[in-house]
Amino acid sequence: NAGVMQNPRHLVRRRGQExxxxxxxxxxxxxxxxxxxxxxxxxxxxxxxxxENIIDESGMPKERFSAEFPKEGPSILRIQQVVRGxxxxxFCASSPDRLYGYTFGSGTRLTVV
Amino acid sequence: xxEVTQIPAALSVPEGENLVLNCSFTDSAIYNLQxxxxxxxxxxxxxxxxxxxxxEQTSGRLNASLDKSSGRSTLYxxxxxxGDSATYLCAAPQESYGGSQGNLIFxxxxxxxxxx
Numbered sequence: 001n002a003g004v005m006q007n008p009r010h011l012v013r014r015r016g017q018e019x020x021x022x023x024x025x026x027x028x029x030x031x032x033x034x035x036x037x038x039x040x041x042x043x044x045x046x047x048x049x050x051x052e053n054i055i056d057e058s059g060m061p062k063e064r065f066s067a068e069f070p071k072e073g074p075s076i077l078r079i080q081q082v083v084r085g086x087x088x089x090x091f092c093a094s095s096p097d098r099l100y101g102y103t104f105g106s107g108t109r110l111t112v113v
Numbered sequence: 114x115x116e117v118t119q120i121p122a123a124l125s126v127p128e129g130e131n132l133v134l135n136c137s138f139t140d141s142a143i144y145n146l147q148x149x150x151x152x153x154x155x156x157x158x159x160x161x162x163x164x165x166x167x168x169e170q171t172s173g174r175l176n177a178s179l180d181k182s183s184g185r186s187t188l189y190x191x192x193x194x195x196g197d198s199a200t201y202l203c204a205a206p207q208e209s210y211g212g213s214q215g216n217l218i219f220x221x222x223x224x225x226x227x228x229x
Contacts, residue, residue, distance in 0.1 A: 033216055033217070035219075041221075042202075042219050042220065042221040042222065043157075043202070043219040045207070045216045045217070045218065048216045056216060059216075091156060091157065093157075093217075098206070099144055099145065099164075100145075100162075101145065101147045101159055101162035102147065102159065102204075102217060103159060104149070104156050104157040104158075104159070105156055106155065106156040107155075107156045109154075
């Protein structure tokens with residue numbers, strides 16, 4: 001079991017470009033969560049997805065950010081027209097059920113230049 | 114709305130000491146609580162998961178306790194080593210039983226430094 005796989009590990013984008021972050025959950029895990037960690041700040045919840053459904057997106061910025069977890073393939077966090085303030089570490093976690101613990105990926109570190 | 118607080122924010126101890134990290138949460142109707150470790154520039158590693166029916170969990174030199182009635186959890190590290198240096202995060206669910214959300218709310222962490 002390869003664990004939660006996130007790619008790329010590091011991503012550099014110029015202001016105004018799009019960033020796509022991928023997350024493949026652990027085998028057998030149907031719940032995916034995205035978190036953002038700004039420098040020197042704590043982990044902030046962004047979105048909770050199950051296959052083909054967004055369960056809770058209360059932590060997502062209203063504009064430019066979107067997430068999906070299609071029937072086939074990884075979950076995608078998409079940030080359009082990136083700005084410097086989007087620079088952060090983005091972590092994905094998965095679980096087999098909300099009553100079980102999370103397993104985190106290694107994160108994608110986004111730098112906007 | 115769940116809020117998680119961790120104290121102290123930072124802790125420096127000499128190697129070999131036993132230490133306790135504290136976590137408090139506002140919504141005590143949780144179904145579990147999880148402790149993580151984060152090394153600088155790295156992801157999160159799960160250390161211990163305590164279900165609401167349990168009072169404590171142990172893994173090696175780590176012991177985590179849960180007191181739902183008081184809204185507190187502690188992480189006890191025995192015989193600390195320099196390799197234990199990291200940030201320790203406590204996380205509790207946003208929703209209690211019956212809620213549809215499963216997302217965890219994290220404290221800001223305790224940054225531990227164990228000096229040789």
